[in-house]
Amino acid sequence: MDDGQQQQGGWNTQTNQQDMGWGQFDYSQPQQPQQPAGNDYYQQNQQQYQQPQNNYYGGQMFMPNTGTGVLPNPAADGEDYENEPPLLEELGINFSHIKEKTIAVLNPTGSATVEVIADQDLAGPLVFCLLFGAALLLHGKLSFGFIYGVGGLGCVGIYALMNLMATDEKNISFTCTASVLGYCLLPMALLSIVTAVLSFKGIVGYLISSLAVLWCSSASSKLFVIALSMDHQRLLVAYPCVLLYSVFALLAIF
Numbered sequence: 172m173d174d175g176q177q178q179q180g181g182w183n184t185q186t187n188q189q190d191m192g193w194g195q196f197d198y199s200q201p202q203q204p205q206q207p208a209g210n211d212y213y214q215q216n217q218q219q220y221q222q223p224q225n226n227y228y229g230g231q232m233f234m235p236n237t238g239t240g241v242l243p244n245p246a247a248d249g250e251d252y253e254n255e256p257p258l259l260e261e262l263g264i265n266f267s268h269i270k271e272k273t274i275a276v277l278n279p280t281g282s283a284t285v286e287v288i289a290d291q292d293l294a295g296p297l298v299f300c301l302l303f304g305a306a307l308l309l310h311g312k313l314s315f316g317f318i319y320g321v322g323g324l325g326c327v328g329i330y331a332l333m334n335l336m337a338t339d340e341k342n343i344s345f346t347c348t349a350s351v352l353g354y355c356l357l358p359m360a361l362l363s364i365v366t367a368v369l370s371f372k373g374i375v376g377y378l379i380s381s382l383a384v385l386w387c388s389s390a391s392s393k394l395f396v397i398a399l400s401m402d403h404q405r406l407l408v409a410y411p412c413v414l415l416y417s418v419f420a421l422l423a424i425f
């Protein structure tokens with residue numbers, strides 16, 4: 172019985188040693204890397220892409236061009252990109268003209284050149300119209316529709332009158348008319364800001380509003396006279412401007 176148990180124990184020990192031999196690995200001997208099945212296909216494709224494709228692209232795939240090809244000329248379309256004007260100038264926004272026009276409106280004795288007046292800039296008038304409407308919001312009145320409606324009809328009427336009164340050699344465009352009338356709305360916007368704090372429903376308020384109307388009309392007529400060379404017709408030019416800015420004054424007061 173003891174001999175049988177010893178033989179069985181020895182056989183189990185030998186079996187366990189053989190089983191443990193399966194997990195042993197000899198790292199001392201160099202191992203040959205296993206090649207995947209599709210390695211030959213990958214090498215063939217790599218050699219194919221390393222060959223130059225055409226005359227324009229002489230480099231390898233995912234590699235920058237070495238300059239052997241002919242690059243397109245950026246000036247081939249006839250555009251001079253180095254001397255290209257700024258973006259704001261292309262959009263018609265000239266800050267020097269805006270400043271000169273604004274100073275000419277605020278200064279009753281000031282003047283402006285014909286080139287500045289003829290600039291069809293609508294950025295400044297849009298800002299002053301928004302300022303006038305924002306000042307009316309302080310009164311609790313939402314009058315943007317009235318501002319743009321009255322302003323549009325006034326621009327159409329004064330544009331027709333100016334072209335009828337001007338000589339054959341001189342004329343004015345609609346956008347230039349709108350630009351001049353919009354810039355001259357600045358005193359009325361300042362009046363609307365003051366009326367948000369003080370009440371102008373009295374004789375003093377009416378007098379101040381009348382001065383603001385005369386200020387706007389004088390500035391606009393001055394610019395129209397300079398642009399159209401109508402030195403002896405300034406009063407006739409100022410009359411329709413007075414009617415237009417009186418409507419804006421009524422919006423500011425009441």
